[in-house]
Amino acid sequence: MKALAKTEKILLYDRSDPLELDCGAELPNVExxxxxxxxxxxxxxxxxxxFHALSGDAHAAFYHTKDxxxxxxxxxxxxxxxxxxxEKYFIICANVLGGCKGSTGPSSTNPDTGKPYGTSFPPITISDMLKPQKKLIEYLGIKRLLCTAGGSMGGMQALQWAVNYPSSLEGAIIIATSPTHTAQAIAFNSVGRYAILSDPNWKTGDYYHNGSRPLIGLKTARMIGHITYLGQLSMEEKFGRKIQEGKGCSKIDFSKEFEVESYLQYQGDSFVKRFDPNSYLYITKAIDAFDIYNGKKNLAQALKNVQAKTMVISFTSDWLYPKEESLKIVKALKINSIDTAYCNIDSPYGHDSFLVDLPKFKDAVKGFLKALGDR
Amino acid sequence: MKALAKTEKILLYDRSDPLELDCGAELPNVExxxxxxxxxxxxxxxxxxxFHALSGDAHAAFYHTKDxxxxxxxxxxxxxxxxxxxEKYFIICANVLGGCKGSTGPSSTNPDTGKPYGTSFPPITISDMLKPQKKLIEYLGIKRLLCTAGGSMGGMQALQWAVNYPSSLEGAIIIATSPTHTAQAIAFNSVGRYAILSDPNWKTGDYYHNGSRPLIGLKTARMIGHITYLGQLSMEEKFGRKIQEGKGCSKIDFSKEFEVESYLQYQGDSFVKRFDPNSYLYITKAIDAFDIYNGKKNLAQALKNVQAKTMVISFTSDWLYPKEESLKIVKALKINSIDTAYCNIDSPYGHDSFLVDLPKFKDAVKGFLKALGDR
Structure with missing residues (x-):
């Protein structure tokens, strides 16, 4: 029998109590x-x-309908x-600020104009994403979390939460992430943004009122991203040189040829149906600007406030967020005498491993939570 | 004093002796x-x-003018x-078939219509690229080459040449390449092609007669490619988190921010000034289709014809054409008892290392050529 869940919405900030962003701007209505x-x-x-990752949302588990x-x-x-x-835990997952799956973001209505924000939406940071989530757990009657957990951008949030709200949690699971976004990862995001920004349908972000969204740009961005989420060897094994359909001969045929090409097209097409291009721009900017150092001279200094017991997880084939990045976090926490476990989990699935049902991954999380609960 | 060189052009095929392509089509006029x-x-x-790589041309050395x-x-x-x-050798470099720097390609005039070929240009393979080059060296009076050399797509040509024309050379230097294009490398090329093909200015390749070329698509493709050519750590060291200009604050600013972003924009902008989008499509298709196996059950079988002494070179930080790909070639040549040297050269510069002045790289090539000459 399928377990069911539904997405709820709550207005957490209004004009009398606006959300103050790191950039100095205030958002009056935040759902x-x-x-x-x-x-x-x-x-x-x-x-x-x-905490969900770039393309995730609040729907972390269960089914919305039986169908x-x-x-x-x-x-x-x-x-x-x-x-x-x-059976043991109360799990919460919220769509991030700036998103497009129910939480306030660039596609939401700007109460001052009655029109979608578009690029009048202020820039947001990973820290900003945490503020409504902190208020949400307080609204739910939770003073202290047993644990936080997230992979990729979710891992950035888990790390930032442990710094920003050190006494609000017992444990943190920080998965497949890095203390700052690397130059290579910024570069990939940057090309994706270029594709969106240069799509004639983007219209400086003001595309909501007509039917044409910058879907070619968003699809390009997603296809680039998708390649970086996969492991090199698992791609080779999954696709190799399998040709999807007969080659044309004396006439050039740019339609999909190798299976990996049609796979990417499919991934891109399904993504653009469910994601807002402006949200993609805002969220990738927040990811690229993520920098837990925040001006501190080293990472141990930057993580000085952390009190939570932590588990840091990387995956062997993740080349976008390689294990060296996780190890930087682990070493800094150890210098600060924080109770820290580290797992580099053997997986061929690249960065996306954190979304894959891997027994060792599940065992690691289970063990960490059990130890937290036993204390 | 600057050594000077000039690009020459020669018509190697005409209607009486057309170039027969692997696809079955014939090209009447090939310069x-x-x-x-x-x-x-x-x-x-x-x-x-x-042999030059994807974005290279016949201008391999020296200066065209003193200025x-x-x-x-x-x-x-x-x-x-x-x-x-x-002082010792006579070096030749030719622009590849399908290119846009003087050799016949999609931007050349189709003699049947008097207009640029565009996508009426037939599909080409790495083997096809070799045919005019073979005819060129014969025209130059060379029956047997002392050596061939190339990196990346140039390495594919070097490998294919050793298979196709086994008795025409003494040695081959095969650099930073692979026996077939990997699924990941195909995927990156495929997204680049998608960006060009979906650029409204592409117009199914028929964009030569008006002023608007699909430059946004080509720029996107080049930016993607460029990231894959760089080493992860050298990018981090070169750019890290250096911010190119002051951040805007309460207003989002999608203009270049991190140095790596403006670097990529610059690289993309300079590339589109010198490269034809259709050539990019045709050449990347040839690269993706490259498969030295050619239906043989293993690589040793596929390389059975090779007679040349070879040196295979990879670079430690090249993740696009990782050393495992070079080692496949080395092992297959060793199985065939071919005199083969292998160097995995320590370099932080990623795939682009083959275009970098590295003492160990130069020493390896120098040593191999000296040994060839001494025989």
Whole structure:
């Protein structure tokens, strides 16, 4: 039987209590979309906050309807008997600020104009994304989280949360991420943004009122991103040189040829149906600007406030967020005498490994949560 | 004093003797642009054929005019006292078939219509690129080359030449390449092609008669490619998180921010000034389709014809054509008892290392050529 969940929405900030952003701007109306799984215990000590990655949303687990073919993006991890066991824990996942899946972002209506924000939406940071989520858990009656967890951009949020709200959590699981975005990762995001910004349909972000969105640009950006999320060898094994359809001969044929090409086209086409190009621009800018150092002279200094017990996880074939980046975090936490576990999990699936049902990954998370609960 | 060279052009095929392509089509008029450096000796035994990579051309060394700021793309390797020593060797480099720097390609005039070929140009392969070059060296009076050399797509040509024309050369230097294009490398090229093909100015390749070329698509493709040519750590060291100009604050600013972003924009902008988008499409298709196996059950079988002494070179930080690909070639040649040297050269510069003046790289090439000459 499929476990069901629904996305709820809550207005967390209004004109009397606007959201103050790191850039200095204020957002008067901020809604947050979120889902919860399991039950909060009477002492509110079993709550786990999950942070989603760039293309994720609040629908982390379960199904919205019995007819849904796919559950939420992290369903392999969340549910009865799974590492984030809904029999034991109360799991929360919220769509990030700047997103397009229910939380306020560039596609939301600007209350001052009655029109979508577009690029009048202020720039946001990873820290800014945490503010509504902090307010959300307070609204849910949670003073202290048992744990936070996230991969990729979700891992940036988990790391930033442990710095910004050090006494608000017992543990943090920081997966497949880095203390700052690397030059290479910025470069890939930057080309994706160039593709969107130079799409004639982008119109400086003011494309909501007509039917044409900058989908070619967004598709290009997603295809670039998708390649960087995959492992080199798993791509080779999955696709290799399999040709999807007969080659034309004396006439050039630029339609899909190798299977990997049609796979990327498919991934790009399905992404543009569900994601707002401006949200892609704003969120990748926040990711690129992520810098936990925040002017401190070294990472141990930058992480000095952290109190949470942590588990840092990397994956062997993740070349976008390689293990060296995770190890920087681990070393800095160890210098600060923080209780830190580190797992470099053997996986061929590249950066996307954090979205793959891997027994060792699940065991690591399960073990960490059990140890947290036993304390 | 700057050594000078000029690009020459020669018509190698005409209606009476058309170029037969692997696809079955025939090209009636094929011109080849080439440069030579040094002098052919009286017995014509000192000739070295250099193959350029995707974005290269026949201008491999020296300067076209005394006022040129930059010499040819391989000038660090070619010249008096350099590994390809123009005091000893006669060096030849030709623009590839399908290119846009003097050799016949999609931007050339189709003699049947009097208009540029565009996508009526037939598809080409790496083997096809070799045919005019083989005819060129015969025209130059060379029966047997002392050596061939090339990196990346040039390495594919060097490998294919050793298979196709086994008795026509003494040695081959095969640099930073692979026996077939990997799924990941195909994927990056494929997204670049998508960007060009979906640029409204592409117009199914028929953009030559008006002023608007699909430059946004070509720029996107080049930016993607450029990231894959660089080493991860050298990017980090070169750019890190240096911000190019002051951040805007409460207003989003998508203009260049991190130095790596403006660097990529610059690289993209300068590339589109000198390269034809259709040539980019045709040449990347040829690269992606490259498959030295050609239906053989293993690589040793596929390389059975090779007679040339070979040197295979990879670079430690090249993740696009990783050393495992070079090692496949080395092992297959060893199985066939071919005299093969292999160097994995320590370099932080990624795939582009083959275009960088590295002492170990130069020493390796110099040593191999000396040994060839001594035999």
């Amino acid at each position: 947050v979309a979120f889902e919860t799984y399991g039950k909060l215990n009477s002492r509110a000590t079993n709550a786990i906050l999950i 849904d073919k796919k559950p939420g993006w992290g369903d392999f991890m969340i549910g009865q008997g799974k590492p984030f066991d809904t | 080849v642009a080439f440069e030579t450096y040094g002098k052919l000796n009286s017995r014509a035994t000192n000739a070295i054929l250099i 040129d700021k930059k010499p040819g793309w391989g000038d660090f390797m070619i010249g008096q006292g350099k590994p390809f020593d123009t």
